[in-house]
Amino acid sequence: GAGVSQSPSNKVTEKGKDVELRCDPISGHTALYWYRQSLGQGLEFLIYFQGNSAPDKSGLPSDRFSAERTGGSVSTLTIQRTQQEDSAVYLCASSLAGLAGADTQYFGPGTRLTVL
Amino acid sequence: RKEVEQDPGPFNVPEGATVAFNCTYSNSASQSFFWYRQDCRKEPKLLMSVYSSGNEDGRFTAQLNRASQYISLLIRDSKLSDSATYLCVVNRDSGYALNFGKGTSLLVTP
Numbered sequence: 001g002a003g004v005s006q007s008p009s010n011k012v013t014e015k016g017k018d019v020e021l022r023c024d025p026i027s028g029h030t031a032l033y034w035y036r037q038s039l040g041q042g043l044e045f046l047i048y049f050q051g052n053s054a055p056d057k058s059g060l061p062s063d064r065f066s067a068e069r070t071g072g073s074v075s076t077l078t079i080q081r082t083q084q085e086d087s088a089v090y091l092c093a094s095s096l097a098g099l100a101g102a103d104t105q106y107f108g109p110g111t112r113l114t115v116l
Numbered sequence: 117r118k119e120v121e122q123d124p125g126p127f128n129v130p131e132g133a134t135v136a137f138n139c140t141y142s143n144s145a146s147q148s149f150f151w152y153r154q155d156c157r158k159e160p161k162l163l164m165s166v167y168s169s170g171n172e173d174g175r176f177t178a179q180l181n182r183a184s185q186y187i188s189l190l191i192r193d194s195k196l197s198d199s200a201t202y203l204c205v206v207n208r209d210s211g212y213a214l215n216f217g218k219g220t221s222l223l224v225t226p
Contacts, residue, residue: 033213042120043160043216045208056213091159105214107159 002026004108006092012114013082021077021111025094032075033095033105034067038088046090049075082115089113119143122204122217130225133194137220139187139204146215148207149180151189153200154219160203163189194224 005024013019025032034046045059049069060066064082069075079086089112093105122139129135141149149166164171166178166187177190187204201219208215 031212035214035216040218042203042218043214045213045215048213050212059213104162107161109159 004092004094004106006090006108006111008111009109010112010114012116014116015084016081018078018080019082019113021079021090021092021113023075023077023092023094023108025073025075025092026106027073029094029096029106030072031095031097031103031105032069033093034075034077035091035093036088037091037110043091046077079113082113084115087113087115118217119208119215120204120206120217122202122220124218124220126221126223128223128225129194131194131196133224134190134192135194135222136191137189137202137204137222139189139217141185141187141204141206141215143206143208143215144182144185146206146208149178149187150205150214151176151178151187152203152205152216154203155200160216163202191222194222196224196226198222199224 007022030051032049035043037043047067048056064080067077089110091110092108095103095105120141151163152160153163154160164173166180170179175192179188201221203219204217205214
């Protein structure tokens with residue numbers, strides 16, 4: 001009965017480096033979401049995957065951010081040329097069907113990214 | 117105007133007190149409403165969904181006023197373990213991803 005898992009739990013990087021964050025959703029969940037939470041801010045939607053449909057990337061803050069979901073399961077969020085303002089906790093969530101109001105989103109523990 | 121606005125608090129209340137949180141949202145097209153709870157340095161977890169007719173789960177009661185675009189959460193008989201940040205959550209236009217308020221901090225003291 002594993003929940004959503006994310007790795008690494010903490011990542012410290014230097015400005016300008018690329019980072020990859022990984023999310024393993026709950027088995028059987030077809031919808032996967034990425035959010036980020038900056039210090040003192042609410043969660044900010046980044047991207048959404050639902051089955052084989054094209055992802056909704058409307059929340060990505062810049063073209064330095066991209067995400068993939070391979071085989072309908074594991075997802076990787078990549079941030080290129082990291083900036084200090086990218087420092088935040090990146091949270092992944094999954095849900096059974098991605099239907100508005102129809103199911104609960106379960107969150108992983110997050111990856112705390114610090115860009116020096 | 118932010119999509120979801122909440123009073124950040126903190127609300128400091130004694131055990132056994134009743135406390136109410138309010139939230140307003142800007143998108144009249146939103147159809148799904150939730151309260152999530154987030155403990156310090158932990159991930160958010162669903163506390164309860166919010167329905168137009170109002171709903172109750174034990175000591176927690178949620179209300180929705182669509183005309184005023186206003187959501188509330190009432191906690192009765194507060195416990196020490198209720199100390200957390202309470203996030204007001206509304207679905208985005210597209211219906212699936214969520215917009216979160218910044219949260220209201222609650223501290224229940226002995």
